[in-house]
Amino acid sequence: MTQGPLFTPTDDPEARAPALSDHLEGQGAPGLAEIVQAIAEAARPIALRLALAGLPGDPAAKTGQNASGDSQKALDLAAHDHMIAALARTSVVRVVSEEAEAPITLNEAGEWDVVIDPIDGSGSIGIGAPLGLLFGIFPKGESVLRPGREMAAAGYVSFGHSTDLGVSLGAGVSLATLDPRDGVFRLTRSRAEVPPTTKMLAYNASNERHLAPGLRAYLDEARAGVTGPRGGDTNMRWIAAAVGDLHRILIQGGVFLYPADARPGYERGHLRLLYEAFPIAFLMEQAGGAASDGAGPILDRSPAEIHDKTPLFFGARDELARLHAHLTE
Template identity: 40%
Template sequence: MIASTLDAFLNSYANSQQAIRTDVAVAVRAIAAAALKVRAIISNVGPGTTHMILPRGEEDPRGVPGAHAAAILLDAMRDPPVGFYLDALADAEVALDPGGTLAIAVHPLDGMSNIDINAALGTIFSILPTVHGRREGVFLQSGRRQLAAGFIVYGPQLGLVLTLGNGTHVFVFSASMGVFVQAWESCAIPPDANEYAVNASNYRHWSSAVRLYIDDCLSGVEGPRNRDFDMRWGASLVAHIYRILMRGGVYLEPADNRKGLAQGRLGLIHQANPIAMLVEQAGGRATDATDDILDKIPDAIDQRTPLICGSAGEVDRIARYHRDPSLIAERAPLFGNRGLFRH
């Protein structure tokens, strides 16, 4: 499916006998329009993130930019056929259109701390079908049932990464044209990687399988991987996934032994599911270290999960470290006994 603009792309997608596709297209257009307003909010943030700077210089007591982004996105969902809307920080879903065919979950502003350092942050969204005659648990569906998923990245460019179930596509906002223009028809994540993203400061809290994998990567050409790896880390999930879509790599947000993090840190519905769909549609894999993210059925709207995703070969390898690292043929006994972080 080739299109020069987001609107043309969505028109082509909706040109079928499935009415639900038209509904999805309307919702995606609304999210894209809301992103322009969120970007304007972000650009007016002063030093620190606790207050907004208004046109006349007065401080806005309504709170952080995330609250503004959440309000903008909720308002944007009132016109499309959205039956239920769920914000990442909400205690319950919001009922909107009684006849709406869609249930949309949103993480309004991922990577909030990046505002202070002028780095990328984003909005993540997941679009599910409503379940006829059901309100309770409408978001407790497998990620495989997502009709669409994507994220906005607010960086040097305003980007929209989108999947409608047939590839992962990238659009960039053109200020001169006033529209999102398709930049990549379909991303393809390389199966192998020489780059990983992980918060290494949490090393002591990880399972032995995760520590062993990182040790082997850090061992470089002298270790069992026989090559050097680059490590990246930042506070924005969407920035990491955008980079992986562009050039490959693997992202690790593993479970750890700290209180409250045994089941991971990321929200399954608002973050992991949409990211997993985007990654899989680009030829990558997304797991919780053992099972595919999209096969998990949430039992609560705030359910957390580990997330390991990106280049399929590397994600599969990490799963093998969890099952039995001794099965990885090239590993030498030396590296199984002492890693670079261990004494």
């Protein structure tokens, strides 16, 4: 039985999509593209390690707790150390990481500060579910506790059946996929755009009883579908790793909800403002979407401490406006 072109893709280098590094060259302020490229190159061995799962050992082995109180897995720490080593070769002054209690100083003569979550969704390590990496880049400053509006660039890596990277240097969002034939991230979309309307919601329905009344009313309305005031049905996707939903929304549209709720420890939300919510919000706004904490734009906020938490809603602008109307009733 002969295999069709789906299983025998052309290996003609001339037919391949352009490299992300070539696409980013000359974009943004000096040094930004170099940092993004360093993160992209460092993501390749992480993707390989995830693909090996438990064959050479247990990447999900618990090693303790991080500064935010979450369980730390072996791969959380390994990815953190790996990224710090990669960023140390660039013009980065300081790094804030989910896996470190305090900012890490790298190069005093550098020009940029980086905030990073080396492994997003680490509760799913070892089961083949999508995982991710989030990062944001700020001009160096007196403090790492900066308003989100000062961010100069942001991006993510999504580790799934493909390894995908999304990045913005302040002029739209570019998407790329790691080509396993040569190890190069190649451009798949030069300008991703999030449609303003959607029928797709992403949230953890098991926590619905803990939510505020306005948010429950919004979800009740969504479930009512064609028989309710929306006049149309909705669908739900929940990947349980924010990067996975972010990547999907940048391609297909949708809205992501991770609200505060009444459970102990979740009263102020659970995602980290500085290195999770800020990069996502930057990318959303660059792609024509929106990102909010339920009261206002995420990027208008400033963290009180490096592991500050926040509610987070992001995606289609018009759908978030509908959500906000319920929250403020």
